[in-house]
Amino acid sequence: MKHILMIDDDRELCDLLGSWLEAEGFSLTAVHDGAEGLEAALNGDYGAIVLDMMLPGMNGLEVLRALRQSCNTPLLMLSARGEPVDRILGLELGADDYLAKPADPRELVARLRALLRRSAAGSDAPVLEVGDLRMDTASLMCWQDDELLPLTQTEALILRTLLEHAGQxxxxxxxxxxxxxxxxxxxxxxxxxxxxxxxxKLGSFADGRNRIQSIRGRGYLYG
Structure with a gap:
């Protein structure tokens, strides 16, 4: 059973989501304060975290910033405002997905399922080595030389895909x-x-080139 942590002061939404998750085979722990939510996230074992932007104690961005210093648990951020700047800030700080309130519980559950599927997805090759990067494709841990990179799950999944097609x-x-x-x-x-x-996080190659190149209007390549 996957355990979800929800950090949100909307108790009615937490109760509603808890019912939906239980029906889908999940369990939910709800915390209604930012600081308490951060403590729960750092000390618990959760498959994913749902984090509200507006919280008492610490706001959601403060929680996310502190959380991403040592935790890469898949995280979906909620905001009642739904402003583009909120989305951008959340993604910059390491949120894996974003949903505006009022959130339909069915969509929230679907987004969580997608995050969990991506987290569990494996790869045919257990280890990818491209230049000075080495990635364990099962755990999504990536090292540059001998230093572990502080990647979020989504960042690691993007990098894995690019490394699997390095130069393409x-x-x-x-x-x-x-x-x-x-x-x-x-x-x-x-x-x-x-x-x-x-x-x-990756920095540039020794010659100053971006490791991830953007091909305007088409896509990206590593190398």
């Missing part, structure tokens, strides 16, 4: 479907935000 163009739709588990909408910039985060 991966079109945007294929990369989104394989790594994000969804097609890109016409104004969806989530893939670009994750790529930007990856570039920052």
């Amino acid at each position: 163009l991966v079109d945007r739709q294929s990369l989104s479907r394989q790594a994000l588990g969804k097609p890109l909408g016409p104004y969806d910039r989530s893939l670009d935000m994750h790529i930007s985060n990856l570039r920052r």
Whole structure:
């Protein structure tokens, strides 16, 4: 049974989601305060986390920033405001997905299932080695030389897909479907935000080139 942590002060939504998750074979722990939610996330074993943007104590972005320093559990962020800047900030800080409130419990459950499927997805080759990068494709842990990279699950899935096709163009739709588990909408910039985060964490090649190259209007390639 997959255990979900929900950090949200909307008790009615937590109760509703708990009923939906139980019917789908999941269990839910709900925490209604930011600081308490961070403590629960860092000390519990959860398949995924649902984090609200607006929380008492610590707000959702503060929780996410602190959480991503040592935890890469798949995370979906909620916000009642639904502003593009909220989405961008959440993705920059390491959220794997984003959903505006009021959230339909059916869509929320579907998004969580997609996150969990992506987390459990394996690969035919257990280890990928490309230049100074080495990735365990089952655990999605990646090392640059001997240093473990602090990647989120989504960043690791994108990087895995690019490394599996190193030197080859991966079109945007294929990369989104394989790594994000969804097609890109016409104004969806989530893939670009994750790529930007990856570039920052990976740094450049010795000659100054971006490790992940963007082919305008087509897609990305590593190398």
